[in-house]
Amino acid sequence: MNELFGTLSDGSPVHRWTLERAGVRVRVLSYGGIVQSVEVPDREGRSGDVVLGFPELDGYLAHPEPYLGALVGRYANRIAGGRFTLDGRTYALEPNNGPNSLHGGARGFDKRVWRAEPVAHGVRLTRVSPHGEEGFPGRLEVSATYTLDEGGALRIAYEAVTDAPTVVNLTNHSYFDLSGSGDAGGHELRLAASRYTPVDADLIPAGEPDDVTGTRFDFREARKTGSGYDHNFVLDKGVTDTAVAVAELHDPASGRVLTVATTEPGLQLYTADHLGAPFAPGDGIALETQHFPDSPNRPDFPTTVLRPGAVYRSETVYGFGTR
Numbered sequence: 001m002n003e004l005f006g007t008l009s010d011g012s013p014v015h016r017w018t019l020e021r022a023g024v025r026v027r028v029l030s031y032g033g034i035v036q037s038v039e040v041p042d043r044e045g046r047s048g049d050v051v052l053g054f055p056e057l058d059g060y061l062a063h064p065e066p067y068l069g070a071l072v073g074r075y076a077n078r079i080a081g082g083r084f085t086l087d088g089r090t091y092a093l094e095p096n097n098g099p100n101s102l103h104g105g106a107r108g109f110d111k112r113v114w115r116a117e118p119v120a121h122g123v124r125l126t127r128v129s130p131h132g133e134e135g136f137p138g139r140l141e142v143s144a145t146y147t148l149d150e151g152g153a154l155r156i157a158y159e160a161v162t163d164a165p166t167v168v169n170l171t172n173h174s175y176f177d178l179s180g181s182g183d184a185g186g187h188e189l190r191l192a193a194s195r196y197t198p199v200d201a202d203l204i205p206a207g208e209p210d211d212v213t214g215t216r217f218d219f220r221e222a223r224k225t226g227s228g229y230d231h232n233f234v235l236d237k238g239v240t241d242t243a244v245a246v247a248e249l250h251d252p253a254s255g256r257v258l259t260v261a262t263t264e265p266g267l268q269l270y271t272a273d274h275l276g277a278p279f280a281p282g283d284g285i286a287l288e289t290q291h292f293p294d295s296p297n298r299p300d301f302p303t304t305v306l307r308p309g310a311v312y313r314s315e316t317v318y319g320f321g322t323r
Helices: 057-062
Strands: 004-005 011-021 024-029 035-041 048-051 083-086 090-091 115-119 121-130 140-148 153-164 190-191 193-196 230-234 244-250 256-262 266-270 286-288 312-322
Touching: 011 115, 011 121, 011 266, 024 140, 035 312, 115 193, 153 266, 190 266, 256 286
Parallel strands: none
Antiparallel strands: 004 011, 011 024, 024 035, 035 048, 083 090, 115 121, 121 140, 140 153, 153 312, 190 244, 193 230, 230 266, 244 256, 256 312, 266 286
């Protein structure tokens, strides 16, 4: 089912698609590919919304910086200095996060209206990112397909092709609050990651990935997240052709459990310490499946280069349950 959700200042309509299956209800916007809400039951069977969002389009337009629920790209996370070199040519991007490019630039994929069409148990969003958009090379044809499987898991499958060498890194930027009440402080997290990427003052990876053993970055056994995280974790499984389980988030109070499976080699844990009004720091937890920050400038990291004739594919699955 889809309905008109609002209209942009240029007259462009924004539609909302509602997906329902196995007791799960998900709402997706054609603006920014935003996951507006995810309603799932707690251990008592009471349904609640477990992602942060706004009830109206104006909320997203007035507060774009948290990237609430958005599809971010052309390059999710940061590119140092807003520039990278590919095949001997340097590309300058528009800095929008201090000296760096963040989440595709000032007007990335999260601020675009996507074409939407129904698919079985879901919706497929498509758009063409022209050559030079936010400084990125190549005409990129992108799709993101949101579906609910028979168990109520939300699957997001991304594909992209280009007519010139470029870099691509796409993710969803939902903030999860499994309590459904605006407080993710008691959540417990488990990550299948033995290493993480230390960062400098601008949150750019510095040096080589470090072992998490004996540090506050060790989530191999479930524990409360606390605060102070905006870091990429190096998933033990690496890049995979099919989605592999890598994370579990649990809210002991409601009993809700979120599982994350992905094809991606990294996961950015952000504890929302700088989440602005009308939300408060720690109201949600972002688990952004991705390639690593600043990979275009780090040949030692898994590559994010996409060339003509190849197809970018990425998939992440969010499963919901209780215990």
